[in-house]
Amino acid sequence: MTAQPMNSRQRVLAALRRQPVDRTPVCNPTSVATVELMDLVDAYFPHANREPELMARLAATGYTELGFDSIMPVFSIIQESSALGCKIQWEQKDNWPTVKMREPIWEKPEDIVIPPDFLTHPDTRCVIEAIRLLRREFGDEVAIVGKTMGPWSLGYHGFGVEPFLLLSLDDPGKTMQCLDRLKEATVAFGLAQIEAGADALTLPDHATGDLVSGEYYARYLRDLHIEFSQRLPAPIILHICGRTVDRMEYIAQTGMAAFHFDSKNAPAESMEIVKKRISLVGNLNNPETLFSKGPEEVRAEVYRNLEAGVELVGPECAIPLQTAIENLVEIPKAVRDWHREQATRN
Amino acid sequence: MAQLNEIHNEFIRQEIEENIERPNERQRLIDNFAKSRPSMQAIAAALIEGEHATVDQLTRAALDEGIEALEVMDDGLIAGMAVVGIKFRENIIFVPEVLACARAMKAGMTHIEPILSASGIDPLGKVVMGTVKGDLHDIGKNLCIMMLRGAGFEVIDLGVDTSPDRFIDAVEEHRATLLGMSALLTTTMPNMGKTIEAFIDADLRDQVKIMVGGAPVTQDFADDMGADGYGKDALACVTLAKHLLAVK
Numbered sequence: 011m012t013a014q015p016m017n018s019r020q021r022v023l024a025a026l027r028r029q030p031v032d033r034t035p036v037c038n039p040t041s042v043a044t045v046e047l048m049d050l051v052d053a054y055f056p057h058a059n060r061e062p063e064l065m066a067r068l069a070a071t072g073y074t075e076l077g078f079d080s081i082m083p084v085f086s087i088i089q090e091s092s093a094l095g096c097k098i099q100w101e102q103k104d105n106w107p108t109v110k111m112r113e114p115i116w117e118k119p120e121d122i123v124i125p126p127d128f129l130t131h132p133d134t135r136c137v138i139e140a141i142r143l144l145r146r147e148f149g150d151e152v153a154i155v156g157k158t159m160g161p162w163s164l165g166y167h168g169f170g171v172e173p174f175l176l177l178s179l180d181d182p183g184k185t186m187q188c189l190d191r192l193k194e195a196t197v198a199f200g201l202a203q204i205e206a207g208a209d210a211l212t213l214p215d216h217a218t219g220d221l222v223s224g225e226y227y228a229r230y231l232r233d234l235h236i237e238f239s240q241r242l243p244a245p246i247i248l249h250i251c252g253r254t255v256d257r258m259e260y261i262a263q264t265g266m267a268a269f270h271f272d273s274k275n276a277p278a279e280s281m282e283i284v285k286k287r288i289s290l291v292g293n294l295n296n297p298e299t300l301f302s303k304g305p306e307e308v309r310a311e312v313y314r315n316l317e318a319g320v321e322l323v324g325p326e327c328a329i330p331l332q333t334a335i336e337n338l339v340e341i342p343k344a345v346r347d348w349h350r351e352q353a354t355r356n
Numbered sequence: 357m358a359q360l361n362e363i364h365n366e367f368i369r370q371e372i373e374e375n376i377e378r379p380n381e382r383q384r385l386i387d388n389f390a391k392s393r394p395s396m397q398a399i400a401a402a403l404i405e406g407e408h409a410t411v412d413q414l415t416r417a418a419l420d421e422g423i424e425a426l427e428v429m430d431d432g433l434i435a436g437m438a439v440v441g442i443k444f445r446e447n448i449i450f451v452p453e454v455l456a457c458a459r460a461m462k463a464g465m466t467h468i469e470p471i472l473s474a475s476g477i478d479p480l481g482k483v484v485m486g487t488v489k490g491d492l493h494d495i496g497k498n499l500c501i502m503m504l505r506g507a508g509f510e511v512i513d514l515g516v517d518t519s520p521d522r523f524i525d526a527v528e529e530h531r532a533t534l535l536g537m538s539a540l541l542t543t544t545m546p547n548m549g550k551t552i553e554a555f556i557d558a559d560l561r562d563q564v565k566i567m568v569g570g571a572p573v574t575q576d577f578a579d580d581m582g583a584d585g586y587g588k589d590a591l592a593c594v595t596l597a598k599h600l601l602a603v604k
Contacts (some may be wrong), residue, residue: 099517105490106543112492112516172455179406179452220571221451252571256447296542297572302580308391330546 032110062139093131145207156203160215161192277318359392399432406456441591486514520554
C-alpha cells in the first residue's frame with residue numbers, strides 16, 4: 011500500500027501493474043449495466059449498445075453512481091462480431107444482445123475475412139466513439155477500459171460453438187488457421203480503442219473450463235495471448251469464465267496485466283497459482299450473491315477477495331441486468347471499510 | 357458380481373480400469389459390459405472414442421444380423437455414453453470430446469430410432485426442454501435431450517431463446533409432466549426464475565416438475581429459483597428426470 015492518495019485511474023493502472031495502491035481498486039472488466047441504471051440516466055438496451063452517446067452515458071454510471079474505479083462502455087460481447095458479419099439478436103431493455111450462433115457465417119478458415127469497414131461499421135464505431143466521449147468527459151480521473159474479443163470467442167460466434175469445438179478436435183491445423191486470421195480482428199479493434207483513449211482492454215476469450223481443458227488453452231491460446239500482450243500497447247485483462255485453475259499457470263505466463271476470474275475459483279488458491287506474475291480481478295459471484303442475496307453477503311465476498319490479496323475487486327462477469335444497485339454500491343463501500351479496518355489494526 | 361476380465365473388449369476394460377474410480381459405478385459398468393455381446397462392446401468402444409463412422413457401420417451391421425434395436429441402443433450406445441458421461445464429470449474429457457461422442461451416438465440412433473418409433477413402446481414420460489429467454493446456447497441442452505431420448509423419454513425440444521409463454525404453451529399442448537430449462541450465461545439465469553413464476557401465475561406449477569441445468573447453474577441457485585431439481589450434466593439429468601417422475 012502507498013500512503014499517497016490516488017484517483018481512480020491511477021489506482022486501477024497501478025494495480026494492473028502490481029504496483030502499490032492507496033486502496034484496492036474496484037473494477038468492472040465486463041459490465042455492470044443494470045435496468046435500474048438505465049432508468050436512472052435514460053439510456054436503455056438495445057440503443058445503449060448501438061449509439062455512442064447512450065453507451066457512454068450508461069457506462070459512466072459505473073463510476074458516478076456505483077463508485078467503481080473504472081468505466082466499461084462495452085456491455086456485450088458482440089460488437090465486433092456484428093462488424094464481422096454475424097447476425098445479432100439485439101433484444102430489448104431487459105435482455106442482452108446475442109450472436110445468432112445457430113446461423114453461422116463461416117465453415118472453413120478461408121471464409122474468415124475481416125471486412126474493410128470493420129472499424130467504421132456502426133457497431134465497432136459506436137464503441138470507439140463512446141470511449142472518446144468518456145475520455146473527453148472524465149479526463150484522467152477514472153480508468154476507461156475497452157474490450158476486444160479474443161479469437162476463440164470470435165470462432166464461436168462465426169462458426170457456432172458446436173462446429174467450432176468439433177473442428178478443434180477433428181482438425182487442429184485448420185483451427186489454428188482460424189485463430190490466426192481472427193487474431194487480426196482482436197488486435198485491430200483493440201488498437202482502435204487504445205487510440206480513442208482506453209486505458210486498458212478486457213480481452214474475453216472463452217476457453218472456459220466448462221467447455222475445454224487446460225491443455226487446450228496451452229495448445230491453442232497461450233502463444234496467441236502472449237502475442238496480444240506484445241502487440242497491444244495497454245494493460246490487457248484476460249477474461250475467461252468458469253473454473254480455470256487448471257490453466258492459470260499458463261495464463262500467468264502470457265505477460266498479460268491481469269486475469270478476470272470466476273467465482274468457481276477460490277481467491278486464495280488462484281493467488282497461490284499465479285504468484286504475482288499477473289494481477290487477479292474478481293471474483294464476486296453474480297447469480298448467487300450479487301443477484302440473489304443482499305449487501306451483507308456481498309461484503310463477505312469482497313472481504314474474502316481482499317484477504318486473499320486479489321489486486322482488483324469486482325463482479326466475476328457481466329452482471330444480470332436485474333441486479334440491485336444496493337448490492338453493487340456495497341462493493342466499493344466494503345473495500346473502503348476493509349482498508350480502514352486494516353489501517354486501524356496496524 | 358462380474359469381474360473385469362469377463363469383459364471381452366480390451367479397450368472397454370482399459371477405460372474402466374483407468375477412468376472409473378467410484379466402486380459402485382465401476383461394478384455396474386463391469387456387470388453390464390460382462391453380459392453384453394462382443395459386438396455391442398465394440399459399438400460402445402467406438403462411441404467412447406468418438407468414431408462416428410465406425411458406430412454407424414457397426415450399428416447397421418448389428419441390426420442386419422438381427423440383434424434387437426433396443427439391445428443395440430442399451431448395450432452399445434447408452435453403455436458407451438455412460439462411460440463418456442463419467443469421464444466428462446471427472447474432467448477427464450471436455451465438451452469437444454463429448455460432442456464427438458454425441459455425434460457418434462447420433463450416427464447409431466439414426467438407424468435405431470425409426471425401429472423403436474414403429475414398435476410403439478410407451479415412453480417413460482414426456483419432457484419439454486429449452487434454453488431460457490435471451491440465451492442462444494444449446495450444447496448442454498442437446499446432450500441432455502439425447503441422453504433422455506436414449507433412456508426412453510419422449511422429449512419436445514423448444515430450442516433456444518424460449519420465452520416463459522412458449523414453455524407454458526408446450527407443457528399444456530403436449531401434456532408434459534416434466535420441464536427442463538438450460539442457461540449458459542449468468543446474465544440469463546434469472547430467466548429460469550421468471551419462467552417458474554410464470555407457471556405459478558398460470559396456475560400450472562403443480563402440474564409439472566421443473567429441472568434446471570447449465571454451466572453456471574448450481575443447486576443453491578436452483579433452490580432459490582424454486583426448481584424441483586438441478587442436474588450437473590447430461591447423466592445427472594437422466595437420473596433426475598427418473599427421480600422426479602418416479603420412474604425406475
